[in-house]
Amino acid sequence: MSQILIVEDEPxxxxxxxxxxxxxxxxSSIAETGHDGFTQALDGEHELIILDLGLPDEDGxxxxxxxxxxxxxxxxIILTARGSVEDTVAGLQNGADDYMAKPFHFDxxxxxxxxxxxxxDNAPEVSxxxxxxLHMDLLRRRVTVxxxxxxxxxxxxxxxxxxxxNPGQVLSREQLLSRxxxxxxxxxxxxxxxxxxxxxxxxxxxxxxxVRGFGYRLAAAK
Numbered sequence: 001m002s003q004i005l006i007v008e009d010e011p012x013x014x015x016x017x018x019x020x021x022x023x024x025x026x027x028s029s030i031a032e033t034g035h036d037g038f039t040q041a042l043d044g045e046h047e048l049i050i051l052d053l054g055l056p057d058e059d060g061x062x063x064x065x066x067x068x069x070x071x072x073x074x075x076x077i078i079l080t081a082r083g084s085v086e087d088t089v090a091g092l093q094n095g096a097d098d099y100m101a102k103p104f105h106f107d108x109x110x111x112x113x114x115x116x117x118x119x120x121d122n123a124p125e126v127s128x129x130x131x132x133x134l135h136m137d138l139l140r141r142r143v144t145v146x147x148x149x150x151x152x153x154x155x156x157x158x159x160x161x162x163x164x165x166n167p168g169q170v171l172s173r174e175q176l177l178s179r180x181x182x183x184x185x186x187x188x189x190x191x192x193x194x195x196x197x198x199x200x201x202x203x204x205x206x207x208x209x210x211v212r213g214f215g216y217r218l219a220a221a222k
Contacts, residue, residue: 004049006031065094068094077100077116079102107162159199163208
């Protein structure tokens with residue numbers, strides 16, 4: 001199981017990212033300062049680092065430079081509110097492998113994390129997902145049921161992808177909100193229930209099973 005270091009001083013964001021990674025089968029540890037993040041990164045236990053720039057004790061660029069000077073080659077994804085072209089270029093020039101601006105959607109972050117982990121492992125990229133007669137082409141953004149194409153909105157596609165990546169697993173509303181709508185979305189919203197209803201109408205009502213008190217799961221079609 002991949003271990004990821006999250007260097008982020010805002011608990012709401014670090015907790016959100018950690019929960020999303022855990023739901024995706026990835027483990028993580030959290031450092032709230034640049035010093036703690038640098039120290040943890042030196043132990044060589046992490047396969048990827050998610051690094052904020054606005055840390056309380058040290059700028060994230062400084063942490064990144066010290067890591068690379070110490071010959072720490074662990075992939076780094078910068079996750080920050082600084083979204084200018086200049087900051088992006090500076091991050092990449094200082095040794096970052098990727099750069100994402102806040103606010104962000106977790107599904108995009110997860111895709112970038114998986115890409116970096118695959119690059120390190122030289123594992124092939126998953127281009128499609130299949131569950132019984134339901135097929136999803138991730139490259140062409142197409143969904144078919146019994147070879148008949150079904151038109152999905154971007155959000156419906158992202159939600160369906162979350163289920164197809166975790167067949168049979170119960171996904172809570174909180175997990176689905178974080179992965180599809182992002183960390184800044186109202187946790188009290190019923191938007192997940194609304195979009196699950198959309199998917200049931202388009203892909204089969206029995207396919208998405210309600211697990212009372214927990215959430216939903218992709219079940220065997222009936």
